[in-house]
Each structure stands twice: as C-alpha cells, then as structure tokens.
Amino acid sequence: MKHKQPQRKSTTKRRFLRKSVASVLLLNLLCFSLAPVMALAEGEQTESTSTESTTTETTTVQTTATSIPSVNSLGLEVSSAILLEPVSGQILLNVNGDQPLPPASMTKMMTEYIVAELVKQGKFSWDDVVTVGKNAAQTIGSRIFLAEGDQHTIEELYTAMAIASANDATVALAEHVAGSEQAFVKMMNDEAKRMGMNTAHFANSTGLDIADMPEGFRPADGQETVMSALDAAILAKYIVTDHPDFTRFTTIQSKKFRERDTSPMVNLNWMLEANKEVTNFKQFAYEGLDGLKTGHTSNAGNCFTGTAERNGMRLISVVMGTASDKARFVETRKVLDFGFNNFETKQIVPPKTTVAGTETVTVKKAKNTEIPVVTDQAVSFVVPKGADTSAVQPTVTLADEGTLTAPLKQGTKVGTVTYSFKAPGMDQTLEKTVNLITAEDAEKAGWFKLMMRAIGEFFSDLFNGIKNLF
Structure with missing residues (x-):
C-alpha cells in the first residue's frame, strides 16, 4: 500500500493547480466584467455633469428676458391704439382698443380687401374697365377728379385708392363691383361680421361723414361709419394674410394717374421705408414698413394703420385720433418700436x-x-x-x-x-x-x-370574468 502514496500527492497537486487556475480566471473575468460597469458609471457621471452644465447655461439665458416697459411710459397721445401680431393674432399693446371711433379713410381697407378678394377669385380682372357714375364723380375730399362717363381699369382706380386715398376712385370701384355703393356697403358689413370685427359699421366705401356724401346716395338709416382700433387691426391682418402681395400697391411712392396730369399722386404714408431717401419724408421713414392706410376727417382726427416686418416678424399698429398728420406717424413709431424692441417670435414646439x-x-x-x-x-x-x-x-x-x-x-x-x-x-x-x-x-x-386576436380577447375576457367571481 505504501507504493501508492506518491500518486495521491500528485493528484492533490493537480487539483490544487486546477483550483488556482480557475480562481485566477474567475478573478480576471470579474475584473473585465466590472470594467465596462465602471466605465458606464463614469460616463453617466460625466453625462450628468454635462446636463447640469447645459441646464445652468439655459437658465442664464432665460434670466436675461427683456423687462417690458409699461404702455404708460410710451406717452402715447392718441384716442386709441393697438399693436397686433397677425400670425398668432396676439395683442401686444392695447389703449382703448375696443372703443368704436370714426376711422376716416382707414375704411378703404375693407374696400381694398373685397376688391382684391374678388379679383383673386376670378370674378373680376385688374384689366376690367370701370365706367365712372354720377355718385363717384360728385364725391368730394381726397380725389383724382373723375368725371361721369370716364373709363379706367380696376387696377388704375385701385392704385389711386391705395396710395392717394382717392374717394372718387373708391366709389367707382364699389359701384362697379356691387351695382351701387349701398349694395357694396352691405358686402362690407357682412365681411366685417365674418372677420370678427365686433364694433365695425360701414356707411359708405370711403369713410366720409354721411353729410359729405352726394345727396341721393346717402344711407337711409343715417348711421355713421365707426370702427375700433382692434377692428382696424383685424381687418389689416386679413389683408396681409390673405393678400400678401398687398405691397404691390401700398409701397408705390408716387405715380401719375393720367399721363396728362401735371403732378403725380403721392403716397400719403410717409413712413414707407423707401422714403428714407426723400428729403421731406426721411424723418418719418421706418425700417421694414410697407403699408397700410392713413385716414383723416374733422371728426376722426388723424389715423393710421401701419404694418412693418423685421427679422421675419410682422406687426400691425393702429393709432386713432392723433392731433395732426405728422403726429399719427410719430405715435405709430412709438407703438412699433415697443413691439420690435421687446418681443420676438419664438417656436415653442417644432412640427411632427x-x-x-x-x-x-x-x-x-x-x-x-x-x-x-x-x-x-x-x-x-x-x-x-x-x-x-x-x-x-x-x-x-x-x-x-x-x-x-x-x-x-x-x-x-x-x-x-x-x-x-x-x-x-x-x-x-x-x-x-x-x-x-x-x-x-x-x-x-x-x-x-384578426381571428386569433378575437379568440385571445375572448379567453382574456372569460378569464377575467372567472377571476372576478372569487
């Protein structure tokens, strides 16, 4: 039996060697397994640090938000004023904006909208010829001195209405479109309701006081034209949104109505950006301004609906009841500056x-x-x-x-x-x-x-029903 002792020792050594090798392999395996985990943990820590850094940076940017000055600080000298962003419909400034007031020739914005819309729909063409009637020929105020029977295209009359606020051209267009000015007025009031102009009422196509209209063509009810600053802004919003080519007319600085005319029609909007090169108007010229409509009567005072675009954001301003033709542009500058200096269009949610x-x-x-x-x-x-x-x-x-x-x-x-x-x-x-x-x-x-899904739903309902019994 003694000769078997060395073999037993050899076996023991081999077992010990195998256990040692296994232990080393296990240790290495554990080390290699922990390495990715440690790296991942380190990566998570780095990512967390990075996220915190981004959040901090964002917070720093956010705390630099513009402090919006009060409207009172603008010192507006107006009866009413509105500042509106047309895409969202947001009102950024409101001074008595819901008060209905005489709008004077800002009324013509509705005439402009309806005529442009009918041309867009193909019911009329810019080249259609209009024959001037008695009502248009007798209309007073700003005019191009049309005579009864004169013939001009819709585009020619529309241009005179848009840049020179020609009352006679406006009436001629209204009568051509609807047959009579009062029939056209019904179209104007219907459109006002559709647009959500809650205070607006139109007595004529021009904005003239009823007493200044030719006899025989006045509305029977005697109700004067009124429109709030907010309604004027809503109307302007429809113009710039539905007819983005409005600038084809509103940016014309001057133009002869007839070749024989000794002087051209001059745009009554002194704030056009292009006027920065015109000596008499450069003090009023405003960056990005390309419309829209002035207005003046003794009852309305001086009014102006302006619109300007900067850095992809368009704003619409309305001032009513200013003291002079110059003042309406001074006050408009205050209103538009308030918007462009303090607000921006920001995408909150991207598409999809x-x-x-x-x-x-x-x-x-x-x-x-x-x-x-x-x-x-x-x-x-x-x-x-x-x-x-x-x-x-x-x-x-x-x-x-x-x-x-x-x-x-x-x-x-x-x-x-x-x-x-x-x-x-x-x-x-x-x-x-x-x-x-x-x-x-x-x-x-x-x-x-579908059949297998129905069978599955059947047995699921059956199982739930049985389960609920207990």
Whole structure:
C-alpha cells in the first residue's frame, strides 16, 4: 500500500493547480466584467455633469428676458391704439382698443380687401374697365377728379385708392363691383361680421361723414361709419394674410394717374421705408414698413394703420385720433418700436412633435394596433425677448378610439393638442391648437390575425370574468 502514496500527492497537486487556475480566471473575468460597469458609471457621471452644465447655461439665458416697459411710459397721445401680431393674432399693446371711433379713410381697407378678394377669385380682372357714375364723380375730399362717363381699369382706380386715398376712385370701384355703393356697403358689413370685427359699421366705401356724401346716395338709416382700433387691426391682418402681395400697391411712392396730369399722386404714408431717401419724408421713414392706410376727417382726427416686418416678424399698429398728420406717424413709431424692441417670435414646439403621454392611439383592426401620433405643424408664440418658454402646457383631446379603424393613411387627424403659455410680463395666456395626426399608415390586419386576436380577447375576457367571481 505504501507504493501508492506518491500518486495521491500528485493528484492533490493537480487539483490544487486546477483550483488556482480557475480562481485566477474567475478573478480576471470579474475584473473585465466590472470594467465596462465602471466605465458606464463614469460616463453617466460625466453625462450628468454635462446636463447640469447645459441646464445652468439655459437658465442664464432665460434670466436675461427683456423687462417690458409699461404702455404708460410710451406717452402715447392718441384716442386709441393697438399693436397686433397677425400670425398668432396676439395683442401686444392695447389703449382703448375696443372703443368704436370714426376711422376716416382707414375704411378703404375693407374696400381694398373685397376688391382684391374678388379679383383673386376670378370674378373680376385688374384689366376690367370701370365706367365712372354720377355718385363717384360728385364725391368730394381726397380725389383724382373723375368725371361721369370716364373709363379706367380696376387696377388704375385701385392704385389711386391705395396710395392717394382717392374717394372718387373708391366709389367707382364699389359701384362697379356691387351695382351701387349701398349694395357694396352691405358686402362690407357682412365681411366685417365674418372677420370678427365686433364694433365695425360701414356707411359708405370711403369713410366720409354721411353729410359729405352726394345727396341721393346717402344711407337711409343715417348711421355713421365707426370702427375700433382692434377692428382696424383685424381687418389689416386679413389683408396681409390673405393678400400678401398687398405691397404691390401700398409701397408705390408716387405715380401719375393720367399721363396728362401735371403732378403725380403721392403716397400719403410717409413712413414707407423707401422714403428714407426723400428729403421731406426721411424723418418719418421706418425700417421694414410697407403699408397700410392713413385716414383723416374733422371728426376722426388723424389715423393710421401701419404694418412693418423685421427679422421675419410682422406687426400691425393702429393709432386713432392723433392731433395732426405728422403726429399719427410719430405715435405709430412709438407703438412699433415697443413691439420690435421687446418681443420676438419664438417656436415653442417644432412640427411632427410627439406629445408626452399620448405617443400612440389605438386603431382597431390594424396590424399594429398602437399607431404613433405627432403634431401636424409647429407652434410659435410672440414672447418677450429671452423669455423662458419651458412652462408650456399641452392639453390633448383625442377622437373616440372606437371610431379609429384600419386602414388609416399617414397624416390622418386623430385629435388636437392645445398649447398654453403665460409669458412673464404679459397679461394674456397664449394658446394655439394644432392637430394630432398619425405618423405612419395603419394597415388592416389579415383575417387570420384578426381571428386569433378575437379568440385571445375572448379567453382574456372569460378569464377575467372567472377571476372576478372569487
């Protein structure tokens, strides 16, 4: 038995050697396994530090938001004033903006809108010839001295109305379009209601006081033309939005109506940016200003609806009841400066955005019943410069999911989302509603899949029913 002792020792050594090697391998394995974890932990720490740095930087930017001066600090000398951003419809400044007042020739903006809209629809052409009637020929005030029976194109008369505020040209257009000025006035008042102009009432196409209209052509009710500054801004918004080519007329600085005329018509809007090169008007010229309409009567005082665009943001200003023709432009500058100096258009939500909590909708009979949804367009607000917009709140309204059945095309509307935001320094809560649409096609599942899904749902309901018995 003694001769077997060396073999037993050799076996023990081999076992010990194997355990040692295994231990080393296990230790190496653990080390290599921990290395990625340590690296990941280090990466997470670095990423966390980076995120904190970004947040800090963002906060620094956000705290530099413009401090909006009070409207009182502008020292406006007006009966009323409005500043409006036409894309969002936001009101940035309001001084008695809801008060109905005589608008004088700012009334012609509605005549301009209706005529341009009818041309756009193809019912009339800019080259159509207008024959001047008795009413137009007898109209007083700003005019181009049309005689009864004169013939001019719609474009020629429209130009005279837009840049020289010609009352006779305006009446000639109204009568050509509707047959009579009072029939045209009905169209004006109907359009005002459609646009949401709550205080506006039109007595004629020009803005003249009724007593200054030719006898025999005055409205029977004797109700004068009135329009609030807000209504004027709404009307201007429709012009610049529905007819973005309005500048084809409003930026003409001067033009002869007839070749034989000794002097040209001069644009009554002294604030046109192009006037910076004109000696008499350069003190009023305003960067980006390209419209829109002046107005003056003894009852209205001096009024002006102006519009200007800078850095992709257009603003519409209205001042009413200023003391002089110069004052209306001085006050307009104050109003527009208030807007451009203190506000900016900021995209709050880009297009094709997923709304947290409403990433998908359920579509019956689809191959994949959960279909992703996104917003159909971007959301932008006009906010104080540098404002923190992180507090925007979405409110989702979905269609009844029982009505959503495959197949559905990509881009199908399945609901809406309203984004709300109250910017610091602004009284109003800003809101915009956009559609939620499917981000991909919802293809209908085959009959076999629908059958198996129905069987699964049957047994699931059965199991839940049995479970609820106990």
